[in-house]
Amino acid sequence: MTGSFEKKYTFENAEQEIGLVGAQDANLRLLEEGMKVDVTVFGDDLTVRGAESAVLATVEIVRALTGLIKKGIKLNATDVVSAMKMSERGTLEYFDDLYTETLLRDNKGRSVRVKNYGQRRYVQAIRHNDITFGIGPAGTGKTYLAVVMALAALKRGDVERIIITRPAVEAGESLGFLPGDLKEKVDPYLRPIYDALNMLIGSEHTERFMDRGTIEIAPLAYMRGRTLDNAFIILDEAQNTTPQQMKMFLTRLGFGSQMIVNGDISQIDLPGKVRSGLIQAQTILKQVDHIEFIEFGADDVVRHPVVGSIINAYDAYDLDQESKKEA
Structure with a gap:
């Protein structure tokens, strides 16, 4: 690794160390790859080596992740990646806030929370806009959190039903060869929605809810x-609407209704x-009042x-191709 700066972080107990390191050192490997540092653990000490700025940032990430373990939260790879992304954006101070609120409990009783600052902004926007x-x-x-917020609203009694839709761009040639009516034809393309609900x-x-x-x-x-009253309405793949x-x-x-419109303008x-x-x-x-746009990037x-x-x-390749066309 570039640089020879070194800093230690000392765990308070073995539970913290095991929780942070992860199965087969998976979390350490993510930290090394994402932060471009060397990370070793010996006894109660975790040692980070590399460029000074990267080492100091990694130690702060370790401190933030260990804070979650102290609260009884079991870390996974997503938590580590989120902490690194937030460190990169200078929003690591908000990291702990992501884990203070449970949006919903899933089918197995696990807490569903936002995973990064971008998702936090998205959830806040949904709460404060029509x-x-x-x-x-x-x-x-985007899609998963939209379904989470819809189910939470249904559970609270804020809405009476959830309506989820998407444009059937493929309803021409490619869908024409599939059996069934339009709904049956488009269902395979709504698979991510069904997966999230399940x-x-x-x-x-x-x-039962669909019946x-x-x-x-x-x-x-x-x-x-x-006209859709008292409903939580989600439009997915909105980049393919005319x-x-x-x-x-x-x-x-x-x-009494609320809408979420999700899409990726790079996939039209x-x-x-x-x-x-x-x-x-x-x-x-x-x-327009009561409408908010949240834009996610690759960092999210x-x-x-x-x-x-x-x-x-x-994205870099597409930009390069565009510049070549213009030249």
């Missing part, structure tokens, strides 16, 4: 002509010259660190 737009790459937790409330509860109409999952075409579809969807908002599947309704909405609705991706690097590499 319509929240979450814009950014896959892996930032993880949070279990498959039996999900089916009763408490949870409705349908293509965007099914929203036309409806401007007309986006306007149609947003004007379905009824009394619309035909050539068709403009994305999500991109247009960013321009038109920026100054809560998957393996390599995923963020992959996104950055593709």
